[in-house]
Amino acid sequence: MQLSGWGRYPSSESRLIEPATQGVVSEQLAALRAQSSCLISRGAGRSYGDAALAPVVLTSKHLDNFIALESNQDGSATLRCAAGATLDEILRLIVPRGFFLPVLPGTAHVSVGGAIAADIHGKNHHLDGCFSEHVESLTLLLADGSIRECNRDKDRPLFEATCGGMGLTGIVLDATLRLTRIAGPLIDNRTYIANSLQECLELFAEHAAAPYSVAWIDCLSSGQHLGRSVLFLGEHSQVVPDKKRDRSRRTISVPFTTPGWLLNKHTMNVFNTLYFKRQKMRSEANLMHYQQYFFPLDAIANWNRLYGKNGFIQYQLVLPEMSAAQGLTQILKKVSEAGKGSFLAVLKQLGAANNNPLSFPLAGYTLTLDFKMEKSLLPLLNELDAILTDHGGRLYLAKDARMSEATFKAGYPRWEEFMEIKAAVDPDNLFTSKLAERLGLSA
DSSP states (O other): OEEEOTTOOSEEEOEEEOOSSHHHHHHHHHHHHHTTOOEEEESSSOOSSSTTOSSEEEEOTTOOOEEEEEEOTTSOEEEEEETTOBHHHHHHHHGGGTEEOSOOOSOSOOBHHHHHHTTOOOTTHHHHOOGGGGEEEEEEEOTTSOEEEEOSSSSHHHHHHHTTSTTOSOEEEEEEEEEEEOSOSEEEEEEEEESSHHHHHHHHHHTTTOSEEEEEEOTTOOGGGTTOEEEEEEEEOSOOOOTTTOOOOOOEEOOSOOOGGGSSHHHHHHHHHHHHHHHHHSOSEEEEEHHHHHOGGGGEETGGGGGOTTOEEEEEEEEEHHHHHHHHHHHHHHHHHHTOOOSOOEEEEEOOOOSOTTOOOOSEEEEEEEEEOOTTHHHHHHHHHHHHHHTTOEEOTTTOSSOOHHHHHHHOTTHHHHHHHHHHHOTTOOBOOHHHHHHTOOO
16 A cells, blocks of 8 residues: 655555564564564554555554553652554543653554654653653564563663664563643643844743743745744643533544645745734733644644645754754755745754664754745755754654664764664564664664
8 A cells, every 4th residue: 555654755666564463563573574574663653754664564553452540659650551542532531640750742542652662752851851761661563473561671772772762672562651640631821932043042031941842933034034933831720620621622524635735835925924913912821731732733633634735744853952053044944945844843952862872863953844845845955955054953763754864873872883783683674764874773
């Protein structure tokens, strides 16, 4: 069947395997190994590019059971669940019980296995790090059919290579996650307006102690208003809503793929201008449901169809703190001049890098841009890659669809360390993907 990531570019003809139990996963792996067939595991399909594309794709969507929820004396808790369970399913289980996941990405429709493979980060990375830093242990099915439990005390190098390793070390079967205590589902949100990129960076620095922070950025603005932004700060509220009013938002859906010409620099510029003006008129503080704060786009099912039949590329970069202001300015100028910006541009502050060789974050700022896929886009992205490399930055593997091997290896200097671990547990390169082949990670 034809498969693609969330960006709908690129696509690939793949054989899809949908095991219903862990035992069937082991049986399928043995059969594929005997056939010398390469495969990659796939969770909810929310990586954007070709990270979960291969000749054979094994999906964990039916492996979504909860195994154990245990409370600790310090008020925290742990949840053990199968890798196919999504963050949305977990939150619906634990939030009514007064718990929360310590790290969340921009969508709840991500599987636990995918969250580990991409080592996802959220609006609180500057304080709480990546998803992997809250994983107590994981169970991994290796290429030879053996099963290992990995954590920071047992098989630590394999644990760290798997967290951020994009599924190339083995198949995550289940994981034990550390949870945090909350009073209820509401978030205290404060909104600040920044009339330029510099103002936005100053606001991030001023509010560095805020538990959650994220900025919408107008990537089509220019001149003295280059990078004008809206900063959203959040923290868990102590207000507990009436259960009758504690309702998540209804979801609307994009029913069909819209014509690509609907998204152009003129329509996006109008949207960005109106959105910025609307935010300036809103109150600075308000309460909102956690779904609204963390996952605003989840309220629009199939929103990826808005970019037309050719799909889109999400370009997410991180720049070190020392060069972030200069590098972001250069990148935003390029995007604004090209008129290819998006209305889904996001800026976040990141904290220190962890010890996982292929984990994306490093201390600095990450900018995320969505671009409608068209031939004229690729030369622009190559120019952005050059700026990124010059400033010591890198691109997020879970979002990537076209980065060169040279750009990858410049941005991830520990790639050889990762390959040594992969070679030890997967010498025949059973686990691979289109992304791995493109970036030189399939020796």
